[in-house]
Amino acid sequence: MYNSTIRSFKSSIDKEALIIFGGNQISIGHYFSEPLVDSFKILIGTDININSIDTEFLLLKEEDLINITIGDILLFRPNGTIRKIYNSKSEDNVLFLTEQCNNYCLMCSQPPRKTDDIDYYFSLNTLLIKLLPKNIAKLGISGGEPTLLKKKLVILLEQIKSCLPETAIYLLSNGKNFDDISYVQEISEIGLNDFVIGIPFHSDFYKDHDLITQSQDSYNRTLKGLYNLARFNLNIELRVVINKINYSRLYQISNYIFHNLPFVCHVAFMGMEYTGLVPKNKKEIWIDQTEYNTQLKNAVLNLASWGIYVSVFNLPLCLVEKTLHQYVKKSISDWKVEYFEQCINCVLKADCGGDFGTSLKHSVNIQPC
Amino acid sequence: MDYSLLPFRFERIEDSEIIVNEVGDFLICPTGTSKNIVERNIKEEDSIYKDLIANHIISIATIPALIDNLAARYRTKKAFLDSFTVLHIFVMTIRCNQNCIYCQASSRTSDQVNYDISIETLNYAIDLMFQSPSPHLTMEFQGGEPTIAFEKLKYAIEKTEEINIKKNKIITYVLCTNSVSFSDEILDLCLKYKILISTSLDGPEFIHNQNRGKSDSYQKVVQGINIARDKLGFDKISALMTTSNYSLDYPKEIIDSYIENNFSNIFIRALNPYGLAQNNDNWEKYNHSFIEFYKTALDYIIDINKRGIYFEESFTTLILKKILTPFSTGFVDLQSPAGLINSVIVYNYDGCVYASDESRMLAEHNDFTFRLGTVKDKYNDIFYGEKSLEIANTWANEALAGCSDCAYQTYCGADPVRNYTTQNNMNGFRPTSLFCKKNKAIIEHVFLLLITRNEEVMPVFKNWLNKN
Helix, strand or coil: CCCCCEEECEECCCCCEEEECCCCCCCCEEECCCCCCCCCEEEECCCCCHHHCCCCEEEECHHHHCCCCCCCEEEECCCCEEEEEECCCCCCCEEECCCCCCCCCCCCCCCCCCCCCHHHHHHHHHHHHHHCCCCCCEEEEECCCHHHHCHHHHHHHHHHHHHCCCCEEEEECCCHHHHCHHHHHHHHHHCCCCEEEEEECCCCCHHHHHHHHCCCCHHHHHHHHHHHHHHCCCEEEEEEECCCCCHHHHHHHHHHHHHHCCCCCEEEEECCCCCCCCCCCHHHHCCCHHHHHHHHHHHHHHHHHCCCCEEEECCCHHHCCHHHHHHECCCCCCCCEECCHHHHHCCCHHHCCCEECCCCCCCCCCCCC | CCCEECCEEEEEECCEEEEEECCCCEEEEECCHHHHHHCCCCCCCCHHHHHHHHCCCEECCCCCCCHHHHHHHHHHHCHHHCCCCCEEEEECECEECCCCCCCCCCCEECCCHHHECCHHHHHHHHHHHHCCCCCEEEEEEECCCHHHHHHHHHHHHHHHHHHHHHHCCEEEEEEECCCCCCCHHHHHHHHHCCCEEEEECCCCHHHHHHHHCCCCHHHHHHHHHHHHHHHHCHHHEEEEEEECCCHHHCHHHHHHHHHHCCCCEECEEECCCCHHHHHCCCHHHHHHHHHHHHHHHHHHHHHHHHCCCCCEEHHHHHHHHHHHCCCCCCCCCCCCCCCECCCEEEECCCCEEECCHHHHHHHCCCCCCCEEEECCCCHHHHHCCHHHHHHHCCCCHHHCCCCCCCCCHHHCCCCHHHHHHHHCCCCCCHHHCHHHHHHHHHHHHHHHHHHHCHHHHHHHHHHHHHHC
16 A cells, blocks of 8 residues: 555665565666666665675665565655555555645545645556556555546556556546546546446535535536546446534435436445544544444435445444444455454454544444444 | 525325425425425525425526536436337237227227238338337237237238348337137247237136126136246236226235236226227226225235235336336336327238327227328328327427426326327316326325335335336
8 A cells, every 4th residue: 555664775776766576685676757767676684785786776674674575566765765555465555646636525534735746646657557467456546636637647547458457446536527528538438447436425415515525516516527427337436424514414315316326336335534634623524433323224225225236334343233234344445444452352353344543533332243 | 595496396295295306306395395495485504405405496506507417317217218119019900809898909809800910011010110210129919819810920020030130129029918829839939039928817717707708718818828938938928907897896806816826016007998998987986996996906915015925016116116216117108208109109900000009999989180191101201290290299298287287297197199088189188187187196195105104115115116
């Protein structure tokens, strides 16, 4: 997962570089600013005589290699940091496209930043796509808001189609920029064969949605976007992050989805992560997971009864009514998930997706089932 | 408060008011809500305000920002219009081997061969059928009893198959037969071309035989149904019932007989005022009794489902699909614009083309109002000719007095032929229309169930909808 490992190293390189970690000695690397034209060696250990080496090199200490396994892809920066940007052991690898966003959701777990980073991430990901193993089962695309890349997102998706034709692609977007139908058409014409776009839908009532996104007209733009995507038969997953503003209308939201958005292939009701902007906005947005049990049950069962594929994400089983257990998925990314002391004696632990380890606060109602 | 009104209609049912938007979504509200909406008495803090906005009943802007989405939903509801005429009915003969008391097709006895369709007529009619823009075609054989004209039936299908090698349409064949005399050659033909059998079963033996005017009809039909099921597959045979005056006292017995005969659904169908069935002496009384019959039957069927037996009332399922889902139904008898011409066309045995099945039944009584031409006419002259244009003036309930402001408009349909037959003009007059009275009563009854017995009936209804 992006950003999951940061270590320091000594190096003579002056450019950012990607390497596929190949073992305990040497591997091939690439400067991503000049893709695939050069290679260098990594040396491990402190007592190597660097004067005997004629190519560029990186010098790593043994302890730098904790948490790094063969097949991982690492990003080396001149400032002496290493980031693991592909984890060969994880099923939740994500291409990170930008820190910018055109919404500013009250419960955002990774708050966006205004920074001119699109070209940087674009060239990084262009190379990364080429280095990823061909047999990778799934790959996420996230941000920030990936559609802020505009045409560059289309280019990345085209590269994915040619480099990773078998990989399931999941793009997470707020859907606003899909209100431009020609953009949707361009994306559809790439013809990715296993492609789902996940789009948050915060409320059936426009003002509640816009309040949550902190962005006027976001409801209208997202809904136009959803219809445009449907028009081109793109697969849509709707995501309803349950919070204090929308929980009382979960049933109405489910009805709205069935009547107005019946073309979506999946609806996920999601628990909130107590991190990012949530602590700051907790008065407006935070609600304990057990407080919306009834509303959640009515909404999930309503959609399920209409044959719409529906799931509950990010909630440990002990916080959800038993009738909903069959809909609860282990959805928290492997590097984020956490179980607690109470969970040791829980008979359902093996089936439970746990809670966010990244949450700064957890429900007091977590208890063994 | 300042807001704009979007098109909506309303109706009071007992203590509630049903508010229906332009695409059929409804809200159940306290009485007086519509008045409050129109008089701008709804305030932003009222709990109903969010529902009215989200359900496209009121709007902040005069032209709502999401009007294109609403238009897409409207198109979805009217999707039955997309492919134009799908159902092509071929009246193969009006000879019949039964003598039903309510016969809607004015059948002749089985030895009068001049009532069969000719090869020439078939050729022209098949050619017209293939000019339909629809990628799917349903070719339905009716009568009389179409199996009596077996050689013509065989010819029609083989000819169609031959032409379809080039045309490449997806064709469904339906044979409407009384099932009393299945020969091996009929069943072989059905098997070869995957023909669906639509038959008639009016209930238990004493009702069915009474309605058929024969003493052994029930036994023969049931035998026929079972033979066809064995040979063609269980799901290839469906049955229709018609509620005669005599049937009205026996809703439970009729349903039980359907279950006994292993059907998982029934379509409770009222008599039509055509053909011999027009001689029914008191239509108003019949209509009233039929509505009560329907309610009793539906209650009984709901109870059966609650006991864990899947058994569907198919007319209710159609109404429910219109009320509860955003999707279109392909039911030609209850749609707007009407099914005639738009969804169905009839090629009669005598070479005339009619707007609907009912239209040709009128013609048997020498009324040719709905004759669009003959099979030798050009496609455009039939489907877009003057007669079609004339009928088009009255085929949309959106533009009919008494329908245009009816809360149930999106769930109902227009029927110019019925209006003409019973009220002497295609517009019809809603206050005395029995068609209106019957449909309104049934739709209202379904709503009443949804309001007063929601938790009990909803699982049953959703079960039916999800199977369809």
